[in-house]
Amino acid sequence: MARYWLCTVSEENWRVIKQRLIWGVSEKFRKRIENISAGDIIVFYVAPASIGGVFEVTSQVFKDDTRIFASNEVYPYRVKLKPLLVPAKRVNFKPLITKLSFIRNKNRWAAYIRLPLREISKEDYEIIIKHVKEGEKCSQTE
DSSP states (O other): OOOEEEEEEOHHHHHHHHHHOEEEEOGGGHHHHTTOOTTOEEEEEETTTEEEEEEEEOSOOEEOOOOOSSSSOOOOEEEEEEEEEOOSSOEESGGGTTTOTTOOOGGGGGGGGOSSEEEEOHHHHHHHHHHHHHHHHHHHHO
């Protein structure tokens, strides 16, 4: 059974993820990423305050020290990805704040997305997907 994850990335690393279809974390978050399995679904939160896209994990976690990300970090613990839903324009995250159950304190919502990855419920995932699809329809008609 797939698990659902919200992963926070910078604008620069978002471009790398889309191009290379790989996402990774530092040694500090190795234990967290080891909970991700092939078939899991990742929603990418791109700072500041947008959803970049939704991807399926297509590999087990592996280690690679090749510098590909746009920061001083190597992010050696990685997974391969397959795009499921990547809107032409990123979708505003803020309308989701009041709807998502993992954000308990709605006034301090940013605290809930500071970690590079967090497991979310299927219900929260479905709320996000609906929002992204609605945002994509709006951007196509504008």
